[in-house]
Amino acid sequence: YTPSLSSTDFIVGVTSVSFGTSQAAAEELLQFKDPSGGEYLPAILDSGTSCLVLPGTDLGGRLTNKPFNDFTRLWAVDKSFYITIGGRTFTLPYSSWYLSRTKQTCVQPSPIGMQGLLIGDVFFRSYLVEFDMTSRLRPVLGIAPLSPSFAPVAESSMGHFNLRGEPVTRLQLLRGEETMYPPDHARALQEVDEVPIFDKKGTQYFMSLGIGSPSQPFTVIFDTGSAVFGVFTKRGDLPAAIARALDGSSVLRVEVDGMQALMQ
Numbered sequence: 001y002t003p004s005l006s007s008t009d010f011i012v013g014v015t016s017v018s019f020g021t022s023q024a025a026a027e028e029l030l031q032f033k034d035p036s037g038g039e040y041l042p043a044i045l046d047s048g049t050s051c052l053v054l055p056g057t058d059l060g061g062r063l064t065n066k067p068f069n070d071f072t073r074l075w076a077v078d079k080s081f082y083i084t085i086g087g088r089t090f091t092l093p094y095s096s097w098y099l100s101r102t103k104q105t106c107v108q109p110s111p112i113g114m115q116g117l118l119i120g121d122v123f124f125r126s127y128l129v130e131f132d133m134t135s136r137l138r139p140v141l142g143i144a145p146l147s148p149s150f151a152p153v154a155e156s157s158m159g160h161f162n163l164r165g166e167p168v169t170r171l172q173l174l175r176g177e178e179t180m181y182p183p184d185h186a187r188a189l190q191e192v193d194e195v196p197i198f199d200k201k202g203t204q205y206f207m208s209l210g211i212g213s214p215s216q217p218f219t220v221i222f223d224t225g226s227a228v229f230g231v232f233t234k235r236g237d238l239p240a241a242i243a244r245a246l247d248g249s250s251v252l253r254v255e256v257d258g259m260q261a262l263m264q
Helices: 067-074 240-246 257-261
Strands: 011-020 041-045 052-054 080-085 088-092 107-109 117-119 127-132 140-145 157-160 191-194 198-200 204-211 216-221
Touching: 011 067, 011 117, 052 067, 067 107
Parallel strands: 041 117, 052 107
Antiparallel strands: 011 041, 011 080, 052 117, 080 088, 127 140, 157 191, 198 204, 204 216
16 A cells, blocks of 8 residues: 555656566666666556556656667567566566557557656556545555456445455555555455446446436546546536536636646
8 A cells, every 4th residue: 555646646656667578687667867766757547548658758867768768679578567666566467568459569658748657557457456535635545466356347236345454564655755544444445336347458448327317327437547527518518507607718627736746
């Protein structure tokens, strides 16, 4: 478990990303300039992003290399990524980042201006990620290996889990971080809503929900990389008060403080 670096986004600090046939033989992709031991890049654990998104530049001199370019140079069958978060290294195997159905890699360069990484569905195929929003200060993130026998539910249900107790180990905090999950954190997780999802080619995950009264059905992407909730609608179907507020404006701008950690 580790606290998010943002109160609105699920951001963790990544201190290392290496790539190779084994962790011992892997080559480091985040080569920090003049490292002192406390360097990291912010990364969003983003279920709305299909792939692993690596920096495509040296981040204005913060790195001595271009991580995505190095990946393309080192690309080979059966190599894995080794991503270190909070002092713990998580293996992202070839079977997760290479899409066998479409015969292509699911690793992309970051857009211009982004100062970190996006860790998308390729990670969620190997790990269970818990997004605990109990604390009003900021979310707590939990990461554990995903059981090979796990399968999404077909219908909505309530899952009951008898946890043995508090986690044995915690992820290390980054320099300056002091908040950790409360002692009774695990006891609050014994009942979990299980919601059915469906996927498209293993890269996009959707869920159905109802909004309003009477309920109107929508199909949405469950996106942990977004701090807002949004659905498509026809302007003519909006309530009069909202339509008047939007008149004369073609753009609705939403500012999210957490994204400032990634975007200049």
